[in-house]
Amino acid sequence: MSQNIYIEPLTAxxxxxxxxxxxxxxxxxxxxxxxxxxxxxxxATIDIVNGAAGISIFKxxxxxxxxxxxxxxxxxxxTQAFLPMNFDxxxxxxxxxxxxxxGVPRAFLTAxxxxxxxxxxxxxxxxxxxHAPGLFAVVDRIGEGPNLEExxxxxxxxxxxxxxxxxx
Amino acid sequence: MSQNIYIEPLTAxxxxxxxxxxxxxxxxxxxxxxxxxxxxxxxATIDIVNGAAGISIFKxxxxxxxxxxxxxxxxxxxTQAFLPMNFDxxxxxxxxxxxxxxGVPRAFLTAxxxxxxxxxxxxxxxxxxxHAPGLFAVVDRIGEGPNLEExxxxxxxxxxxxxxxxxx
Numbered sequence: 344m345s346q347n348i349y350i351e352p353l354t355a356x357x358x359x360x361x362x363x364x365x366x367x368x369x370x371x372x373x374x375x376x377x378x379x380x381x382x383x384x385x386x387a388t389i390d391i392v393n394g395a396a397g398i399s400i401f402k403x404x405x406x407x408x409x410x411x412x413x414x415x416x417x418x419x420x421x422t423q424a425f426l427p428m429n430f431d432x433x434x435x436x437x438x439x440x441x442x443x444x445x446g447v448p449r450a451f452l453t454a455x456x457x458x459x460x461x462x463x464x465x466x467x468x469x470x471x472x473x474h475a476p477g478l479f480a481v482v483d484r485i486g487e488g489p490n491l492e493e494x495x496x497x498x499x500x501x502x503x504x505x506x507x508x509x510x511x
Numbered sequence: 512m513s514q515n516i517y518i519e520p521l522t523a524x525x526x527x528x529x530x531x532x533x534x535x536x537x538x539x540x541x542x543x544x545x546x547x548x549x550x551x552x553x554x555a556t557i558d559i560v561n562g563a564a565g566i567s568i569f570k571x572x573x574x575x576x577x578x579x580x581x582x583x584x585x586x587x588x589x590t591q592a593f594l595p596m597n598f599d600x601x602x603x604x605x606x607x608x609x610x611x612x613x614g615v616p617r618a619f620l621t622a623x624x625x626x627x628x629x630x631x632x633x634x635x636x637x638x639x640x641x642h643a644p645g646l647f648a649v650v651d652r653i654g655e656g657p658n659l660e661e662x663x664x665x666x667x668x669x670x671x672x673x674x675x676x677x678x679x
């Protein structure tokens with residue numbers, strides 16, 4: 344019997360055990376460019392071992408609810424940040440580690456303009472946009488050797504909205 | 512008498528002396544997530560000295576043409592990448608270094624979904640979106656000490672489109 348996971352709004356407090364939320368919440372840390380630009384400073388730290396950070400682009404196929412979660416993954420050698428390049432919500436799925444496997448997942452819906460960075464070694468679902476073009480800038484480890492662990496669930500979790508989510 | 516600079520489309524070849532273009536041009540380097548996601552791998556290298564890379568969010572006021580360019584800046588201690596978080600074009604202005612000051616600038620118009628990373632020490636204009644919300648993820652040096660040089664022109668350059676640019 345599959346377990347339903349209901350989606351929650353993404354907030355820095357709720358996401359804190361899993362990583363950083365990148366957004367413009369709160370006052371800007373600094374005004375730059377003669378007052379024309381707000382800088383929200385250092386919203387995510389990059390933490391990479393055995394390699395260097397680089398920037399890649401991911402383009403993912405949009406999904407729709409309900410979302411079947413049959414696998415989660417983690418990267419023991421580095422943080423991984425996802426910065427959406429289209430101004431749309433996406434789904435972020437994370438789980439605590441329980442004896443080397445993901446515990447019960449939590450699913451978050453971003454607001455448009457929010458990105459996330461997963462802490463090093465944090466269990467997370469694959470990239471899950473809801474809208475085309477599903478384009479993301481990704482800051483993660485560039486290096487040799489393995490940096491991916493996958494965990495497949497015997498029974499998928501089902502990610503649902505409590506209320507019908509209307510895609511635009 | 513101000514000098515006009517006409518805007519060019521942003522291409523990796525034209526931009527090569529100044530930095531990296533981040534986009535999905537060419538074939539994906541890898542398919543991931545069971546075929547649901549294209550990875551365009553390592554499109555920009557992060558090169559930071561005397562500090563560490565971090566991720567910030569910038570929110571800039573949109574501009575319109577003609578754009579008056581009275582100042583350029585550079586960061587001697589690191590690359591600086593701008594990843595737009597709304598799917599819109601923006602303006603990228605760069606210049607070669609000529610004896611410690613910017614030479615004649617070049618101005619590029621991105622396609623929606625393109626980001627840029629300026630090479631360490633490259634003269635560039637301030638962040639110049641054309642569309643609200645003007646939101647960008649920025650990967651640059653987080654650290655103590657100065658990392659900004661500014662050069663003010665006696666006479667501003669004027670950045671123009673050859674053809675009228677229609678904002679959406």
